[in-house]
Amino acid sequence: MLTINLLREQPSAVIERLKIKNFDATEIIAHVLDLDRRRRELQSEGDALQAELNNLSKEIGSLMKEGKKEQAEAAKKGIGNLKERQKQLTEAFDAASAEMQNEIIRLPNIPHPGVAPGKSAEDNVVVRGGGGIPELYPGAVPHWDLIKKYDIIDFDLGIKITGAGFPVYKGKGAKLQRALINFFLDEGEKAGYREIEPPIVVNEDSGFGTGQLPDKEGQMYHVGIDNLYMIPTAEVPITNIYRDVILEAADLPIRNMGYTPCFRREAGSWGAHVRGLNRLHQFDKVEIVQIAHPERSYDSLEEMVSHVENLLKKMDLPYRIVRLCGGDMSFTSAMTYDFEVYSAAQQRWLEVSSTSNFESFQANRLKCRFREKGAKQTTLCHTLNGSALALPRIVASLLENNQTPEGIKIPKALIPYTGFELIS
């Protein structure tokens, strides 16, 4: 959520920069500023009235104390009208505030000046890449065939137990999951992240804090009886640790990470290119989250990008890093890097991580602030997060890229974690 101060102070600059996201904010901002003006007028009038009422009450109080009953009763007489007026003012103020809030919430985050304009993924900027595209042997097949051949991931069994998109990992398939999670967490710890094991269902306030609610409730599984939401990403609980918190500047940046299963309904997004592990309702992910000083949040972003890149290098996966153009960025992000690994048998790039700086957009909703040493004033923090990493597509490309006639070779860095070198 953008701050009202920014909209007040530089409305035209906001409109200009939101064009990069192909968003025309002209009308919304005009409406917001109008509501803001009205709201402030109403508040001034309401506050003055309240001050008058407070004074009258105090007078009545002292009259009562002095035993001047009649005078006190007389003073009560005029109050009725004032209270009627106050009721009107309060209602008008609440209405204007609520409407303003609803309008502001519709505005996406402002992209960083470094974000390129563009309409779709076609316009994204490839920053760099690494790892050679492997030459597969003639009998190579996509991962959805490999998992059957080696009986390591079972979609049909998942359908029986739960439904489509809930795979069952078996034997070496299950152990590979566990190995990847431990590998990612250990690497994260080396990079200075504190490990968190959060709840995987959250309340409404948390959903609102990171921006899943009120808009995207259709994308989350909802536990109706207790009004809780199953998390689509560990970003939600881990970032919400800092909801309604005032930090010290010296505490920043804060680096947390956590492994959780993630649940996504993916309503309406099934179709071509989502076979096998490419898109699931439940998957495992290690998420890294930083709370940063506004002046240094892009250092944090670079640091996170290097960390993710390092993971991909260690697993010898062919990858590329892409800076998303305005049109392909999420509503809440100011700058996003996507990491893609090449899936040799599918012959396409698969997104395995999205690492973003949200600047103060989430922090404003979260009320996550910090204070400079000695300062009285608080300032919104910047929040960042990234997948490091999401498992399914990593598994897909590991299986496809490393397949040989003898079986699937496990990358060296993972062998200490799997305890085996080959899936055969």
Next chain:
RNA sequence: GGAGAGAUGCCAGAGAGGUCGAUUGGGGCGGUCUCGAAAACCGUUGUCCGGGUAACUGGACCGGGGGUUCGAAUCCCUCUCUCUCCGCCA
């Protein structure tokens, strides 16, 4: 799940219709003393929304929401959470 108790500022804890943003203690910060530190003493210490260049100033906030009243931290209703006992249980 049943019964009871409770929710106040960074923490502990007063406060039970009138001047309470809230006694007091601890902690933190600043100062005096000291070569320095401790102790002691003095001072200070929340958040949010308006107005004002500023000094300053109006309003709100005592778990959330609603009500009674001229006036509520204090009374009533409701929700949430915590604790104790009982039951159940990984």
